[in-house]
Amino acid sequence: MIEVQNVTKIYKLNKKQMEEQKASASMKIAVKNVSLTAQEGEIFGVLGPNGAGKTTLLRCISTLLNPTEGSILVNGHDTVKEGDQVRQSLAFLTNEVKMDPHFSPKYLFRFFGRLYGIPEDVITERQKELFEHFNITEFEDKRVEELSTGMKQKVSIAVSLVHDPGIVIFDEPTNGLDIITARAVTDYLKLLKERGKLVIISTHIMPEAQKLCDRMAMIIQGSCVFQGTLEEALVQTHAEDLEDAFFELYRQTMEVEA
Numbered sequence: 001m002i003e004v005q006n007v008t009k010i011y012k013l014n015k016k017q018m019e020e021q022k023a024s025a026s027m028k029i030a031v032k033n034v035s036l037t038a039q040e041g042e043i044f045g046v047l048g049p050n051g052a053g054k055t056t057l058l059r060c061i062s063t064l065l066n067p068t069e070g071s072i073l074v075n076g077h078d079t080v081k082e083g084d085q086v087r088q089s090l091a092f093l094t095n096e097v098k099m100d101p102h103f104s105p106k107y108l109f110r111f112f113g114r115l116y117g118i119p120e121d122v123i124t125e126r127q128k129e130l131f132e133h134f135n136i137t138e139f140e141d142k143r144v145e146e147l148s149t150g151m152k153q154k155v156s157i158a159v160s161l162v163h164d165p166g167i168v169i170f171d172e173p174t175n176g177l178d179i180i181t182a183r184a185v186t187d188y189l190k191l192l193k194e195r196g197k198l199v200i201i202s203t204h205i206m207p208e209a210q211k212l213c214d215r216m217a218m219i220i221q222g223s224c225v226f227q228g229t230l231e232e233a234l235v236q237t238h239a240e241d242l243e244d245a246f247f248e249l250y251r252q253t254m255e256v257e258a
């Protein structure tokens with residue numbers, strides 16, 4: 001279970017960042033007083049346009065960043081004070097591949113499995129399942145540098161799941177993937193949910209979220225403007241699909257701002 005309690009994240013900008021973001025202040029409030037709860041057995045979507053603060057929020061949950069204000073509990077453990085316990089129970093995945101190009105998928109998977117202290121036979125079992133699901137088996141002894149982009153992304157996902165975490169956090173899971181790889185990834189996320197795990201994804205692709213997510217939080221300019229099920233979003237905004245619901249929430253938020 002994840003409990004995000006009144007989390008605010010403020011970045012301090014240097015001169016270069018101020019120029020790049022065309023910012024007039026030296027502070028950027030990326031996440032503004034966000035609270036949400038996500039439970040095991042669901043796919044929870046953090047939705048919003050680019051720059052909304054999705055990645056920042058997911059990085060705070062994954063202990064990669066500390067919130068400026070507020071707190072986050074992962075299975076009752078505080079992400080700032082008990083980072084080690086939190087990291088053991090979750091995986092943070094992105095499609096930015098950072099793997100040593102000289103090693104093979106099999107070597108990397110086993111290396112990280114041992115690093116987590118997982119018994120050899122369990123590593124073998126998980127390797128078999130994940131490599132078969134993502135069709136990596138045929139390429140398991142090739143060097144990462146010889147693999148296609150899609151295959152590298154799939155290997156990176158498999159390696160990140162070696163410790164079979166109860167919570168899987170995936171920032172923009174299908175971003176940059178070809179249609180076949182994207183389906184393999186979303187199918188696997190559904191499988192994880194069926195096994196009772198908590199999956200949190202971020203996306204700006206509303207039709208994808210509509211198909212995948214049991215509950216969702218809509219983030220606009222750092223603030224959470226809606227949290228609930230698809231059904232609740234449609235009723236609240238009198239919309240026919242999630243994309244229309246998003247634009248209605250967006251319109252309302254901009255109206256309040258103006």
Ligand SMILES: Nc1ncnc2c1ncn2[C@@H]1O[C@H](COP(=O)(O)OP(=O)(O)O)[C@@H](O)[C@H]1O
Nearest residue numbers: 011017028030049050051052053054055056057
């Ligand atoms: N390390 C950083 N330093 C300064 N500003 C940042 C940093 N990371 C993100 N931002 C800014 O914070 C806001 C939210 O970014 P991000 O969380 O990446 O949004 P999203 O993932 O929804 O696209 C954006 O305006 C972005 O430019």
Ligand SMILES: [Mg+2]
Nearest residue numbers: 054055056171
């Ligand atoms: Mg992002």
